[in-house]
Amino acid sequence: MSEPIVSLRYRPHKDAIIADYRNIKHIFKAHASGLVKFALRKDVRALEYIDDQRTKYVLYCNEERSIISAP
Incomplete structure (x- = not known):
């Protein structure tokens, strides 16, 4: 599966399903x-x-498993 690029949008914590942070450390590379x-x-x-x-x-x-940004 290719790695999609998506824009970030704020979403309240209560709506979140927490993923395993060990598997997503590389997201910070593009944060800037x-x-x-x-x-x-x-x-x-x-x-x-x-x-x-x-x-x-x-x-x-x-x-x-296509990425969509939170509304």
Whole structure:
């Protein structure tokens, strides 16, 4: 599976499904540009991380594991 690039949007913590952070460390490589690059495991439906300013971000995927940004 190729690694999609998506824009980040804020999403409240209560809506998040926490993914395994050990598998997503490389998302921070693209953080400075405001974009994140990653691939989701097939059992993960959402990804969350907190940036240096303690802003929480969540990205969701659809059933085909294509990445969609949170509304």
